[in-house]
Amino acid sequence: MYLHLDMDYFFAQLEEKRRPMAKNKIIVVCVYSGRTEDSGVVSTVNYLGREIGIHSGMPIAFAKKRAPPADSIFVPIDREYYEQTSLRLDQIIRRSCDRVVQASIDEWNVEDKNAIDKAARLKDSIKNELGLTCSVGVAPSILGAKMAASKSKPNGLLILDKSEERRFIDESSLEKVPGIGPKTVAALNQIGAAKVKDLRNISVVTLAEIFGRKTGGWLHNLSSGNFDQDIGEEKPQDEVSRIGTLKESTRDSYLLLSKLTELENEAKEWLMNMKKSYKTLSITFITEDLKTHTKSTSFRNPKSWNEDISKDMEALVSEFLSENNMEIRRIGIRFANFMDMDCQTTLF
Ligand code: DCP
Ligand code: CA
Numbered sequence: 001m002y003l004h005l006d007m008d009y010f011f012a013q014l015e016e017k018r019r020p021m022a023k024n025k026i027i028v029v030c031v032y033s034g035r036t037e038d039s040g041v042v043s044t045v046n047y048l049g050r051e052i053g054i055h056s057g058m059p060i061a062f063a064k065k066r067a068p069p070a071d072s073i074f075v076p077i078d079r080e081y082y083e084q085t086s087l088r089l090d091q092i093i094r095r096s097c098d099r100v101v102q103a104s105i106d107e108w109n110v111e112d113k114n115a116i117d118k119a120a121r122l123k124d125s126i127k128n129e130l131g132l133t134c135s136v137g138v139a140p141s142i143l144g145a146k147m148a149a150s151k152s153k154p155n156g157l158l159i160l161d162k163s164e165e166r167r168f169i170d171e172s173s174l175e176k177v178p179g180i181g182p183k184t185v186a187a188l189n190q191i192g193a194a195k196v197k198d199l200r201n202i203s204v205v206t207l208a209e210i211f212g213r214k215t216g217g218w219l220h221n222l223s224s225g226n227f228d229q230d231i232g233e234e235k236p237q238d239e240v241s242r243i244g245t246l247k248e249s250t251r252d253s254y255l256l257l258s259k260l261t262e263l264e265n266e267a268k269e270w271l272m273n274m275k276k277s278y279k280t281l282s283i284t285f286i287t288e289d290l291k292t293h294t295k296s297t298s299f300r301n302p303k304s305w306n307e308d309i310s311k312d313m314e315a316l317v318s319e320f321l322s323e324n325n326m327e328i329r330r331i332g333i334r335f336a337n338f339m340d341m342d343c344q345t346t347l348f
Helices: 010-017 047-051 060-066 079-096 115-130 142-152 162-171 182-190 196-201 204-223 253-274 310-323 341-347
Strands: 002-007 026-032 040-045 072-076 099-104 107-111 134-139 157-159 239-250 276-287 292-303 328-340
Touching (some): 002 115, 010 040, 026 060, 079 099, 079 115, 079 239, 079 253, 115 134, 134 142, 142 157, 142 162, 182 204, 196 204, 239 276, 253 310, 253 328, 276 310, 292 328
Parallel strands (some): 026 072, 134 157
Antiparallel strands (some): 002 134, 026 040
16 A cells, blocks of 8 residues: 655644744745845745635735735745754654655655554654644555545545545546646646546547657556556665754854754764764854855764764864854754665675
């Protein structure tokens, strides 16, 4: 069975979570371009905001016209915070499921024999550990699971068996099917198909003529009940990094190292979970003039997450401080050049 998990109004939900006062308000997460006060676009908005027609990609100025000022909060996007939460979610999901592929910052595909039993527990763990809601679909194909998850939104869970999945997809309008873009929908509408089942009235030859062999064949399969089983592959990651903003700009190595240790622990949790050791350690310094500087060191033998590197961090920090006299505003850590720890134990 396949499972698809999608966080509800992800960025806006996270902003809601850190502002308990914002319950029952419209929360609009904004990507400000900085040209004028309101220039930029909406990244996402909570469901209250969606009800009055605010949506991703809308200019902020338009959203402000719709949103009653007393009941709305406009906040700048904070990617660092969302990415950290995404990492926590990834850990929760990997802890309990067999084969996991992260599909985007807030979506996961899972293949697991026991997906049906795990789905509700997964939702509970995410609610209990992070206080967040998500929507989950479970079905015999990943396509069915994705469509079930989006149907059940928000905070939903929809489990389909083989025949329910077939019926559900058959009755779906074409624009609800992931992978069918607006142009294809328009072309299919033109030839009389509005729902997936309508595709059965069009021959595979005609579909291939209009959309090409690949898409045509895929549409034909869809109408015949052969749904996607492939959850994709993750590109192998060869580095993990964490960056943070200091409370105030500083050159105090104690303050720099304590922030670094915080970031080190976060990144090492990832190394531990992924069973990776690393050969390169880098520290990034963003100075007050917003320039980025990096200091790196490589180890001859890969280091595992539980080895102490405080001396190495100290050396890199003091090397940087001796070469540059600006105050440091943000600092980051990066581990790279991975080796699998499992494979290492068999090697040595
Ligand atoms: N996002 C963005 N710009 C877009 C679409 C999305 O910045 N045009 C960001 C904000 C979203 C996040 O990506 O929170 C996840 O995208 P989703 O499409 O999953 O949207 P949401 O999670 O916000 O809402 P939903 O509950 O519909 O999944
Ligand atoms: Ca989402």
